[in-house]
């Protein structure tokens with residue numbers, strides 16, 4: 478009987494493994510997977526089972542998921558147009574292993590949102606339904622780290638840039654989403670649920686800039702661009718073309734309110750208020 482985490486070589490998956498251990502799951506019952514397990518050797522040294530699982534390789538998935546009771550399917554990254562095929566293989570393998578629950582990390586308002594990213598999440602949620610999989614959908618909003626990681630550039634240029642207009646984003650930390658995932662994987666009664674997960678305090682990118690400005694003690698503004706101009710700016714800064722257009726498209730979704738939730742689901746699952754923007758920025762600056 479074990480809990481398998483995909484994407485454990487990445488940030489959210491690793492944090493979920495840590496959260497499972499903190500919640501008292503024995504290390505030997507946690508299976509951390511990724512395409513190259515060399516990066517999670519430290520987890521193996523702590524007794525966590527590590528296995529190779531590549532969404533492009535069904536045999537690796539069958540071997541990695543064998544004996545699993547529950548699985549956290551962390552959505553794949555790029556290329557976006559391969560995501561659905563990757564997720565379908567992972568879902569098939571999980572069902573083949575006889576799991577009693579698949580927790581899937583989806584995206585805010587995935588059933589209706591108009592972004593490219595939401596499209597593959599919507600299709601994956603649809604496939605889970607089509608297969609009759611025992612599912613918990615974790616519709617994560619943006620990570621606060623998406624913004625705190627931009628602080629050095631924002632300090633350098635005195636500005637955040639985006640194409641999100643006055644849209645509000647319900648960002649929370651990766652660790653909070655990971656903890657919520659660990660809760661649904663270790664407690665009863667979540668199968669069948671769809672959670673809209675986000676931070677308690679939604680903010681616009683102008684509010685992000687104002688909060689960063691106050692914390693840093695120097696002027697930082699928000700410059701709102703068209704999606705095309707944002708793609709060009711990101712490309713000029715060396716961001717790969719697909720990522721640049723996905724980011725600009727996501728900002729248009731943010732502008733339409735598609736990364737906003739006031740469900741309170743994240744706070745309820747983790748049992749405390751989520752990290753405020755001001756605290757996240759202060760922690761990142763120090």
Ligand SMILES: NC(=O)c1ccc[n+]([C@@H]2O[C@H](COP(=O)([O-])OP(=O)(O)OC[C@H]3O[C@@H](n4cnc5c(N)ncnc54)[C@H](OP(=O)(O)O)[C@@H]3O)[C@@H](O)[C@H]2O)c1
Pocket residue numbers: 483484485486487488489490511512513530531532533551552553554555563582617618619620623
């Ligand atoms: N909510 C947000 O703000 C936000 C932002 C960015 C991304 N996301 C989504 O959330 C996911 C987790 O975020 P993160 O920050 O933890 O991303 P991350 O650090 O890039 O980790 C992604 C994980 O997915 C694994 N992966 C990717 N393609 C795979 C494949 N073909 N087969 C098996 N594993 C594969 C990676 O494995 P390798 O180590 O082998 O590459 C890695 O472990 C992302 O993958 C993306 O879908 C959400």
